[in-house]
Amino acid sequence: MAKSMDPRALFQEEAEELLQTLESSLLGLEDDPGNTEHLNSAFRALHTIKGSATMFALNALVGYAHRFENVFVSLREGNAVVTRDLVDQSLAARDILVLLLRTGEIPADVADQAEAVMVSLEGAVTAVPAAAEPDSHPRDDVTDEADRAGVERLLRIQYRPSSRTFINGTNPLSLIRELQDLGSTLVVGYSREIPPLEELQPDHCYLAWDILLTTDASRREVEDVFIFVDGESVVTIDEVHGGEYRRLGEILVDRGLLSQSDLEEYLGNRVPLGEVLVNRGVVSADSVRSALEEQRLIARIDSDDATSSIKVRTRRLDDLVSLVGEFVSLQAQINLTAQRLEDRELVNQVEQLERLVREARELSMDMHMVPVETLFAPFRRLTRELARELNREVSLTLNGTETELDKNVVDQLRDPLLHIVRNSIDHGLESPDARLAAGKPREGRLVLSAFHSGALVMITVEDDGAGINDEAIRAKAVEQGMIPADAALTREETLDLVFQPGFSTAKSATQVSGRGVGMDVVRRNVERLNGAVTLSSEAGVGTTVQLRIPLTLAIVEGLLCHVAGQSFLINLAYIRECVDGTAARRHSSGGFFDYRGSVVPLLDLAQFYRFGAANDDDPIVVVAAGDHLVGLVVSTILGNHQSVVKNMGALLQHVEGVSGAVFLADGTPALMVDVERLHRIASKQNRKSD
Amino acid sequence: MFLCDLQQEGDSVVLELSGDLTVETVNDFVGAVLPVLESPLIEVRVAAIAGFDLCGLQSLYALAESRRRSNGALVFTGEEALRRFAAMARFAGLDELSAASTNG
Amino acid sequence: MNILIVDDSISMRQMIRIILSGAGHDVTDAIDGSDGLAKFNETFDVVVTDFNMPQMGGVDLIKAIRSGEVNRTVPILMLTTESEAEKKALGRDAGATAWITKPFSKESLLATIDKISRSVAF
Numbered sequence: 037m038a039k040s041m042d043p044r045a046l047f048q049e050e051a052e053e054l055l056q057t058l059e060s061s062l063l064g065l066e067d068d069p070g071n072t073e074h075l076n077s078a079f080r081a082l083h084t085i086k087g088s089a090t091m092f093a094l095n096a097l098v099g100y101a102h103r104f105e106n107v108f109v110s111l112r113e114g115n116a117v118v119t120r121d122l123v124d125q126s127l128a129a130r131d132i133l134v135l136l137l138r139t140g141e142i143p144a145d146v147a148d149q150a151e152a153v154m155v156s157l158e159g160a161v162t163a164v165p166a167a168a169e170p171d172s173h174p175r176d177d178v179t180d181e182a183d184r185a186g187v188e189r190l191l192r193i194q195y196r197p198s199s200r201t202f203i204n205g206t207n208p209l210s211l212i213r214e215l216q217d218l219g220s221t222l223v224v225g226y227s228r229e230i231p232p233l234e235e236l237q238p239d240h241c242y243l244a245w246d247i248l249l250t251t252d253a254s255r256r257e258v259e260d261v262f263i264f265v266d267g268e269s270v271v272t273i274d275e276v277h278g279g280e281y282r283r284l285g286e287i288l289v290d291r292g293l294l295s296q297s298d299l300e301e302y303l304g305n306r307v308p309l310g311e312v313l314v315n316r317g318v319v320s321a322d323s324v325r326s327a328l329e330e331q332r333l334i335a336r337i338d339s340d341d342a343t344s345s346i347k348v349r350t351r352r353l354d355d356l357v358s359l360v361g362e363f364v365s366l367q368a369q370i371n372l373t374a375q376r377l378e379d380r381e382l383v384n385q386v387e388q389l390e391r392l393v394r395e396a397r398e399l400s401m402d403m404h405m406v407p408v409e410t411l412f413a414p415f416r417r418l419t420r421e422l423a424r425e426l427n428r429e430v431s432l433t434l435n436g437t438e439t440e441l442d443k444n445v446v447d448q449l450r451d452p453l454l455h456i457v458r459n460s461i462d463h464g465l466e467s468p469d470a471r472l473a474a475g476k477p478r479e480g481r482l483v484l485s486a487f488h489s490g491a492l493v494m495i496t497v498e499d500d501g502a503g504i505n506d507e508a509i510r511a512k513a514v515e516q517g518m519i520p521a522d523a524a525l526t527r528e529e530t531l532d533l534v535f536q537p538g539f540s541t542a543k544s545a546t547q548v549s550g551r552g553v554g555m556d557v558v559r560r561n562v563e564r565l566n567g568a569v570t571l572s573s574e575a576g577v578g579t580t581v582q583l584r585i586p587l588t589l590a591i592v593e594g595l596l597c598h599v600a601g602q603s604f605l606i607n608l609a610y611i612r613e614c615v616d617g618t619a620a621r622r623h624s625s626g627g628f629f630d631y632r633g634s635v636v637p638l639l640d641l642a643q644f645y646r647f648g649a650a651n652d653d654d655p656i657v658v659v660a661a662g663d664h665l666v667g668l669v670v671s672t673i674l675g676n677h678q679s680v681v682k683n684m685g686a687l688l689q690h691v692e693g694v695s696g697a698v699f700l701a702d703g704t705p706a707l708m709v710d711v712e713r714l715h716r717i718a719s720k721q722n723r724k725s726d
Numbered sequence: 727m728f729l730c731d732l733q734q735e736g737d738s739v740v741l742e743l744s745g746d747l748t749v750e751t752v753n754d755f756v757g758a759v760l761p762v763l764e765s766p767l768i769e770v771r772v773a774a775i776a777g778f779d780l781c782g783l784q785s786l787y788a789l790a791e792s793r794r795r796s797n798g799a800l801v802f803t804g805e806e807a808l809r810r811f812a813a814m815a816r817f818a819g820l821d822e823l824s825a826a827s828t829n830g
Numbered sequence: 831m832n833i834l835i836v837d838d839s840i841s842m843r844q845m846i847r848i849i850l851s852g853a854g855h856d857v858t859d860a861i862d863g864s865d866g867l868a869k870f871n872e873t874f875d876v877v878v879t880d881f882n883m884p885q886m887g888g889v890d891l892i893k894a895i896r897s898g899e900v901n902r903t904v905p906i907l908m909l910t911t912e913s914e915a916e917k918k919a920l921g922r923d924a925g926a927t928a929w930i931t932k933p934f935s936k937e938s939l940l941a942t943i944d945k946i947s948r949s950v951a952f
Contacts, residue, residue: 043848047841083882084839087911090933091845202749202781203896205905205927209780209818209950223819230784232792233759238752238785239903245819264928264946267919380797749903813952 047088051137054081055130062126069118078126079108085133097136100154104129107157116161125160128153188219190276191258193247194291198268199240206265212247214261219251248276287327324392353403353443360400364678365699367393397678401587405440408486408495411449412437415457415484422461429468429478430461435485441493445565445585449495452558452569456497456581457482459555464501464579474576476500488587492567492609495583504573506530513539531571532716535559566592566607566695568712570662584662584712592698595657596677596706597670600647603706604670605677605698606657610711612665614673615656622652629667631658638667639718641709644693661715668714677706693717727751730758738767738799744774747782755785763792766799772811773804783814831875831947832856836866836891837909838883846878849936850943863891872901876947881910881921889924896925905946909934 061078064071086101107126110116132150136142142150193215197208215221226244230236249258255273262271274290288294367390374386412434423430441449465471465480472478483498506527513519513533525533533539537556562569567585586592586609594605595614621630628635636658640650656667679698695710728751731742739762747755762768770789786802793800802808815821833855837843840861847857858874860866863886866879877895881888888908896902905927910917918929927946930939 043841043845046844050839050841077884080838080882080884083911084842087880087882087909087932088839088841090911091842093933200925202779203903204922204925205903205946207780207948207950209814210945210948212818213948213950214945223817225815225818225820227784227787227820230787230791232795233756233763233785233788234792236756236785236788238756239749239781241781242784243780243818243820247819266922384794750901810952814950817950817952 044092047092048137050088051085052134054085055134055137057081058130058133059127062123062130065118066120066123069123072112075108075111075118079105079112082108094136094140096141097133100129100136100142100150101133103154103158104133107161110161119160122157122160125153125157129157188250188252191249191251191255192274192276192291193249193258194245194270194272194274195247195262195265196244196270197241198266199237199242200266201241201269202239204266208241208243208245211261211265212245215247215249215258218253218257218261219249221250222248224248288323291323291327293323293327353400357400357404360396361679363393364397368677368679368700393678401442402440404442404444405587406443406446407437408439408441408446408493409434409437411441411446411453412484412486414450415453418454419457419461419482422458426462427467428461428465428480430465430480430482433481433483435483436487439486439488439493440587441486441585442587445493445587448561448565449583449585452561452583453484453495453497455554455558457484460497460499460501460579460581464499464503466502470502474502489584493585493587495585496580498578498580500578503575503577503579504531504534504571505575506573509533531573534571535569563695563710563713566708566710566712568661582662592708593676593678594698594708596674596700597641597657598672598674599641599645599670601671602645602647603674603700603704604641604709605679605706606659606668606709607711608676610659610661612658612660615658615667617651617655617669618653620656620667629656631665631667634665636665636667637718638669639714640669642669642671644714644717659711659715661712664715666711666715666718668709668711728754730755732758732762737765738769739765740769740771742771742774744776746777747772747775747785748777748779749781752781752785755782756788759789764796764798767801768793768798769801769803771803772807775804775807778807778811778814780814780818783811783818783820786811787820831943832858832873833943834858834860834866834870834874834877836860836863836877836879836883836888838862838880842880842909846939849939850878853940855943863887863894866891867894870895870898870901874901874904876943877904877906878943879906879908881908881917888926889920892921892924892926907942907946 058078058081061074061081064074065078068074082101082105086098086105089097089101104126111118116122129150132142132146132153135146195208195211197206201208212221212223224246226246227242229242229244231242236242251258258273262269265271289296370386370389374382415434416432419430419432422428460482461480465482466474466476468478471480481498481500483496485494485496485498487494509530510519510525510533513530513536514521514523516539518533518536518539519525534555535558539556559569562583562585565585567583569581569583571579571581573579586607592605593608595608595611597604597606615629615631622638623629623635627638629638630636638656642648642650650669650671654669654671655673656669657673658665658667660666677698677700679700693710693714694707695713696708697705698708700706728745728747729743731744733740733742741759741762743755745751759768768789770786790800792798802811833850835843835846835850835857837846838861843859843861847859850857858869860869862883863879865885866877867886870877877891879888879891886894888910892906892908895904895906906925908921908926908929909932910921910929911932921929928942930942934942
């Protein structure tokens, strides 16, 4: 018999056959009531009819078959025994199914009979559950009040797959991918449970995840991702209430990793919490990492919607940054101790700790970062106002506004930047008429840009104005008595005169004085940030002022060196290379050496800081200030060191060549070498000595 | 299909993996590596690995963990495959394999 | 994908075959668990199996595949008319990857297959 390809027609045929099977089985039961084979066969026939009928939405048939099937469930479970009467009633019920199959519904004239038959069957088997409609909508769309779809929020999902996950054909990565489809995710995987190979059950799953999901999906949608995970897997979904920065401890308590009383006890230790907890094995490093990620994410979310309450949060962030700073210092001490003890296990743990500290440091710095947009934005309006006031036409372009910078740095850059922009508009850009006469468009161009370069941020202010006439600057400087009339200056040095105190004392800023107004103040402010400011200009074409600013003030990674027994730290952001002093080719004058094919000035730090003089074979640290290299001669190089930089007290603030101090692991201080300043001194000194 | 070709080169052992390192084949991998776990240097060449899953990745972490505990050197080579391992690890929020391994 | 359908109901098999082949999958039929196990091999990407079947039911089929030598971690989708947690748990404990309750729509069948077979490429 050729079977039809239409499933509905096939179902009709199949169901007729199954009802035939059901009849034979019932008759078999009548002869042999204890025959389980007949019983099972009857049950399966009913079950299959019901299952297929549901697919064709034959609801009346499904409902009746379901009740009928339940009777057989009871019989199979031994809750009742097969009797003659039961078989009779079953045969009657089977005939009703045949009717239902052919007509789709119970004809009105047999409806009462059909119900009576079923009720009597149900009565014959005790403990049959009350006839329920087949549960075709097991997952009603109940909307939970907390389950707000359409509102973006942060969910913390903890997913601990059971060890059988891989074997069960579940791929956790596809679950993560599904979560990604719902919003933006931050995934922290836990690999610490993976044993060494010799203990590994190869196909067991040892991995676990914390996933932070920012989504507007409903909770139900998120739960649906995990609908098929097996019963031994653990999935918890919690809403994390953003809007407020939370301390590490709170997050850990919230996650059930730590009790409130334990937290209070550990907090009493005055040592960074994450460290204490990890060291004591109270919570794992991964847990701390995950909690820190959560903290960071919330901080980021918060910074996205900058509100007027930012001052409160900033202070809290400052607290965190200083806490992490202490963390960093302590880490350095532990490193030293571990090395001294030569304890392998300790060294391993310290390595892990170091990784955490690095992350905590990046995190805390990250939380402290704000986009340069906040610095640049006010200039849109300021430029317009200044242009009108000074009768200029200016188009302002802002580049790289998403570049992030320490908030404290941003705050301290506002004034210097204002000075520079004001100068550009006032003295750089010409009046519209003058521009036309010079063959330029009426409208002057002013470009503020920011971009990252290693651990520095470059901020440039560029105009296409008249540029700076260095002859005029020179004349001005001579007139001010700043340089002798016969001084031989490079173009760069000439332009640098603009930043000298005194140069700006010109009564009124003119084309000649160029950038006179406040440029010395600009340099001082920028240097206070351990940054540098330089100027380049081409007459008639324009002027560019470049600020080089360290990303953050809080923590500096530096190279620790000894100079005549004193400790100095050189910011890694500036270091190009360390050169073995015995191999370096020094010029006979002592002021230069050959470095990668070019001649680079040397600065003996011992001599500079007046500790004495260096040996000829002392190591050289090559640093770069802008495009210029300088070799700093030190006595010994000790290694990398991360630290919080402390400001020098007011008394020592103006010591040349030092930009701050740090405390070393053993509690002794080390001075931060002011590379930008030293570079200028070195080039000046060496020019003199030649 | 998975093959683990094992070659002794002096004190060190080179494991040349080819085929798919997945939950289906991970037993073969572990079986092949266990006997040579004590070698001073294990070099795992994963260049020819065509496919892998999280379970396969997990076994490589386990190998790295073993070597870390015994202070034995472990080197993974095979740029393309390692790049893919690293991409998967990043996706899963795990440390990259290179960080988990000890380079001797 | 290459999909093995195991169901004792010919109309169910036919219906699933139409849905899956319409979505571009290759489909092989088996009439019950033992037939399914005989036809099962490493080429299948997904197995779809009914719960109640003569000869060998869905739970036993899943157990047999999971403890076998070949392709034992294949994603397995269990069809059930039972929405009760107990029945689902039975299949899940045997190693079913997912389940779907009859009646199901074409879309939900395809979505579920997609969900459990979705590989993440790197």
